[in-house]
Amino acid sequence: xxxxxxxxxxxxxxxxxxxxxxxxxxxxxxxxxxxxxxxxxxxxxxxxxxxxxxxxxxxxxxxxxxxxxxxxxxxxxxxxxxxxxxxxxxxxxxxxxxxxxxxxxxxxxxxxxxxxxxxxxxxxxxxxxxxxxxxxxxxxxxxxxxxxxxxxxxxxxxxxxxxxxxxxxxxxxxxxxxxxxxxxxxxxxxxxxxxxxxxxxxxxxxxxxxxxxxxxxxxx
Amino acid sequence: xxxxxxxxxxxxxxxxxxxxxxxxxxxxxxxxxxxxxxxxxxxxxxxxxxxxxxxxxxxxxxxxxxxxxxxxxxxxxxxxxxxxxxxxxxxxxxxxxxxxxxxxxxxxxxxxxxxxxxxxxxxxxxxxxxxxxxxxxxxxxxxxxxxxxxxxxxxxxxxxxxxxxxxxxxxxxxxxxxxxxxxxxxxxxxxxxxxxxxxxxxxxxxxxxxxxxxxxxxxx
Numbered sequence: 001x002x003x004x005x006x007x008x009x010x011x012x013x014x015x016x017x018x019x020x021x022x023x024x025x026x027x028x029x030x031x032x033x034x035x036x037x038x039x040x041x042x043x044x045x046x047x048x049x050x051x052x053x054x055x056x057x058x059x060x061x062x063x064x065x066x067x068x069x070x071x072x073x074x075x076x077x078x079x080x081x082x083x084x085x086x087x088x089x090x091x092x093x094x095x096x097x098x099x100x101x102x103x104x105x106x107x108x109x110x111x112x113x114x115x116x117x118x119x120x121x122x123x124x125x126x127x128x129x130x131x132x133x134x135x136x137x138x139x140x141x142x143x144x145x146x147x148x149x150x151x152x153x154x155x156x157x158x159x160x161x162x163x164x165x166x167x168x169x170x171x172x173x174x175x176x177x178x179x180x181x182x183x184x185x186x187x188x189x190x191x192x193x194x195x196x197x198x199x200x201x202x203x204x205x206x207x208x209x210x211x212x213x214x215x216x217x218x219x220x
Numbered sequence: 221x222x223x224x225x226x227x228x229x230x231x232x233x234x235x236x237x238x239x240x241x242x243x244x245x246x247x248x249x250x251x252x253x254x255x256x257x258x259x260x261x262x263x264x265x266x267x268x269x270x271x272x273x274x275x276x277x278x279x280x281x282x283x284x285x286x287x288x289x290x291x292x293x294x295x296x297x298x299x300x301x302x303x304x305x306x307x308x309x310x311x312x313x314x315x316x317x318x319x320x321x322x323x324x325x326x327x328x329x330x331x332x333x334x335x336x337x338x339x340x341x342x343x344x345x346x347x348x349x350x351x352x353x354x355x356x357x358x359x360x361x362x363x364x365x366x367x368x369x370x371x372x373x374x375x376x377x378x379x380x381x382x383x384x385x386x387x388x389x390x391x392x393x394x395x396x397x398x399x400x401x402x403x404x405x406x407x408x409x410x411x412x413x414x415x416x417x418x419x420x421x422x423x424x425x426x427x428x429x430x431x432x433x434x435x436x437x438x439x440x
Contacts, residue, residue, distance in 0.1 A: 014399065017237040017268065021372065024265045025426065031267050045244045047251050048237065049271055101400075121400065139404050151400035152241065156373070173409035174422035179234065180321075180341065180371035182410025183403050184359050189393035190402025202394035206245065 001028045001166065004062035004090070006106075007035045007052050010073025013043040015100045015155050016050060019066060022159035025175045026167055034059050036083060044071040044210070056086045061093035064162065068155065069101025069121055072211040078109035087112065096145050096162065100155030104148040108133055117143040121151035122192045123207055137193070153190075156181060221248045221386065224282035224310070226326075227255045227272050230293025233263040235320045235375050236270060239286060242379035245395045246387055254279050256303060264291040264430065276306045281313035284382065288375065289321025289341055292431040298329035307332065316365050316382065320375030324368040328353055337363040341371035342412045343427055357413070373410075376401060 003023050005016055024031050035041060035052035043050060067087070070077075077083060087110040091097045099107045102124035107113050108131040119136040120128050128135055140149040140158040149158035160181065163172040176182070189195045195203075223243050225236055236253075244251050255261060255272035263270060287307070290297075297303060307330040311317045319327045322344035327333050328351040339356040340348050348355055360369035360378035369378035380401065383392035396402070409415045415423075 012241070013237050014241040017233050020268060021232070021234040021265070024267065025430070033267070045241070047244065047253070047273075048240060051269055053267075122397075151398070153376070153399050153401045153403060157403055170418065170422060173415070173419040174426050176410040177342075177412070177415050177419055177423040178371070178427060179373050180410055181373045181403070182414065183373060183377055183401070190396040190400055192397070194402060195393070195397050198390065199393040199397055202390060203397040206394050207398060210245070 001026070001064070002030050002032060002062045003064040003066065004032045004034050004059055005066045005068065006056070006087075006103075007033050007041045007050055007068070008070070008073065008077050009042045010044050010070045010076070011041060011050070011068055012070055012101060012152060013045060013048045013050060014152050015068035015070075015103065018153060018156040019068070019100060019159040021179055022156060022163055022175055022181075023064070023066075025178065026163055026171070032059060032062070036080070044073065056083065059090065062090055063095045064166075065090055065094050065097045067099040067103035067106050069099070069103040069105075069124070069151070071207060074102045074105050074124070075127075077106050084110040094145065096147055096165075098147040098149075098158060098162070100149045100158060101151045102127075104128060107146070107148070112146065113148075116146055117141050118146065118148040119150050120148065123151070123204065150191075221246070221284070222250050222252060222282045223284040223286065224252045224254050224279055225286045225288065226276070226307070226323075227253050227261045227270055227288070228290070228293065228297050229262045230264050230290045230296070231261060231270070231288055232290055232321060232372055233265065233268045233270060234372050235288035235290075235323065238373060238376040239288070239320060239379040241399055242376060242383055242395055242401075243284075243286075245398065246383055246391070252279065252282070256300070264293065276303065279310065282310055283315045284386075285310055285314050285317045287319040287323035287326050289319070289323040289325075289344070289371070291322075291427060294322045294325050294344070295347075297326050304330040314365065316367055316385075318367040318369075318378060318382070320369050320378060321371045322347075324348060327366070327368070332366065333368075336366055337361050338366065338368040339370050340368065343371070343424065370411075 101121040321341040
């Protein structure tokens with residue numbers, strides 16, 4: 001079972017690695033990191049680096065496609081017509097086409113979310129609004145073979161769900177226990193519906209600061 | 221504020237990256253990845269790679285030391301006397317000395333957990349028992365300047381706590397919201413106290429299988 005992650009410069013490492021730790025533990029999982037270039041990929045936090053082992057030209061089909069998000073560089077990715085065409089093509093071959101965080105904006109730009117229910121990182125939902133998409137406020141949402149998640153750590157919830165539907169509940173439970181994924185956050189500010197106004201403003205400012213620091217982009 | 225992660229071959233990527241996404245967002249955080257060698261570090265899942273930018277010889281002090289865990293290779297690390305001496309030395313300089321998952325076995329082997337309360341990944345707790353340590357069943361536990369967490373994703377809870385004590389609640393809340401860290405797992409099997417016997421047996425078998433596959437070690 002081929003599971004392909006699309007990596008690109010500026011990506012959020014935890015979008016990738018959180019999901020990867022769940023799915024790489026599935027029996028028969030064959031993980032592939034693919035990108036427009038082979039080798040090092042810079043993350044949005046600049047210090048941590050990831051790697052692609054394949055260029056997108058080398059991958060013409062996959063069982064599962066996963067498009068992680070980024071603080072800001074997803075807006076550059078959606079300008080890449082060749083990459084969007086690759087996503088449309090490979091989507092034809094998938095059992096599930098999925099995104100984590102702002103990765104859904106890339107799926108939307110490829111036209112794959114048209115008339116679908118989908119979600120995104122709360123900060124990038126405003127970009128989803130310009131597409132023909134019904135926006136969900138769940139941690140992750142499935143519409144047919146498309147599954148999208150909310151921001152960063154919600155990608156782990158999506159991946160746990162994938163473990164269950166790709167194998168069985170027993171396997172998913174065992175992987176969850178190995179990763180001890182049953183958090184007890186001592187503060188509840190991690191979800192928009194629970195966060196107060198001050199926290200939301202502070203988070204927005206921080207995202208903007210980080211995006212400005214790491215990118216020349218002015219689209220934020 | 222220097223935050224130093226000790227990386228070593230066979231490490232669990234999510235132990236590192238989950239924590240990193242929280243702490244790298246702290247104002248003034250200067251993240252350093254250190255190891256016995258500079259360059260590529262293999263993870264226990266074999267496909268994903270991390271990098272060290274410093275050898276341990278280059279780092280003589282740090283504000284925060286973080287020792288992530290591994291499926292099995294922490295048992296090789298505790299044989300490395302030079303590394304354990306480095307940990308003892310650098311511990312003298314820290315504001316907080318911390319571990320994630322089975323990383324606490326390395327702290328224990330360095331003698332740093334003597335007469336302390338600490339925790340570990342549930343599967344590696346039996347190794348803690350051979351040291352003079354009081355074992356906690358919390359997601360993370362602080363004893364003076366030492367903070368240890370349970371397995372893998374519990375490292376994010378520890379890191380959220382660190383965000384709060386190194387800055388303030390407001391900053392920690394904003395980072396939590398950026399990472400949308402308020403999971404709603406749809407199955408509760410991620411914590412030993414909630415997992416059924418079948419799940420526990422399945423998880424143990426999986427850990428052993430993975431450890432055998434990736435290591436020649438027979439200590440498991």
